[in-house]
Amino acid sequence: MNDTTTRDSNPDPITGAPGSHPVGVGLGGTSGAVVGAAIGSLLGPIGTLIGGAAGTIAGAAAGKGVAERIDPTGEAQYWESAHASRPYYDNKYTYDDYNPAYAYGDDVRARYVGRTWDDSLESEIRDGWETAKAKSRLTWEQAKDAVRDAFDRSDRTYRTYEATDDYYASAHKTADYYREDYDYAGDYRPAYRYGTQARANHAGRQWDDSLEADLERGWDTAKGTSRMAWAEAKGAVRDAWHGVERVLPGDADRDGR
Template identity: 50%
Template sequence: MSHKDEIKDGGRDLNRDPITKAPGAHPIGVGVGGAAGGAAAGAVAGTVFGPVGTLIGAAIGVVAGAAVGKGVAERIDPTGETEYWRDAHRERDYVKADHDYDRDYAPAYGLGLQAREAERTRDWGESEATLQKEWESARGESRLGWEDARPAVRDAWDRTDRTYDLYERSDAYYADAFERAPYRDADADYSHYQPAYRYGAYARTRHADRAWDDRLAAELESDWTNRRGNSPLDWDRAKAAVQDAYVSHDHYAGGSYLRDNSGRDDTDRFRVG
């Protein structure tokens, strides 16, 4: 679903079925291997926020936002998020030293991400009571009670908000800048490039300590088919737009990054808390 469609729907991601366009669909398990299949037993068939799938790389059933078809480029990469939180959770003061990421915390981060993707109109205060009820089903083998899981769920919820805010900023910036882009194909319009811009903006949040180079480009190319949505651009045509959004983040990211990027370190990373 395009950004304009989101606005028409009141800013809410309705998780439309990619074929029927009916609201409420949240395809799960796309591209998940056999290892994840065993974890699916710990996943919930559905919640009031939508079905919960299996997050690749996690040992517990959580969200898989790998929807196919229209709208996929507007979603948040679940594989990237589980790897992000695998590192970032170590810095959180709410994490218990004797608890495990895959078993205990991945389900909480997955619930926060999935819930915020499914319901974009209610704030945390309106949603917390429902999330607390959902946690009992979504937790799988997690040893965390709600009071201990709550900070992780909220952390992922807030990061999701910031990621969508970044998408909105990049959309606003490139809807205009695209007209002057030297790589623009004469027969293409902005909607063809929007997924590439969003992919580049999101990739920067995942790799803020890396400069753009051939190795990074090759890594991003490997996932372009899953990120392009309905864009007709192959990687060779999309690459320049992805790179543009990746290296030009200061033009649209507002306060999400520090301006002084010399000697880049973790303080330059997209802030999640």
């Protein structure tokens, strides 16, 4: 097994900034990024808000709405490429063993809106692993760091989407690509979320022709309710990609430390 005494910084999925705690260390620690609780994440297409666990959202967005799930396909792709580099990874097991743990972490975050990961939450969800694990060979003790890893990533993603939504709800009308025949919620918001998610899932890449081509191929699947073709949407996607630091200035996890 890999040495778990050296933990990574649990970086913010958008900015890459170190998180408020290392993965697997101090299960009572709070999650990072206190931008505000989320109203915007995904199940299926980027622009489709499919109901998840209802509840009052903690923090800056108290009472604002319903939690939704993040895009399971995009998250599965992320974790398939990232899981072997995580500090808890044991090469005796495969991604098929870890994937249910990541999916369970996303599900827990959707169902326990406003909760942080602590001993109380862990005790409530550990028994559920026996059902959620499907064919995974991991015990709860082996799986829990991966579950928390996904929980924390989902938590930061939810919060990042809210900040993005709040910013562009008014700012989009001043953009040079803005068209009055498209509305924000149905057309532009999916594009901004797609750009924000792309920044998380393509960490280290620059916006260039290669990246744009990759994102163009994914737009028709991700666009959800948006009526915009890629040529019309790409300005908003690019704006969100480059605008993360504008929406979340500095280290988004700073207040969570």
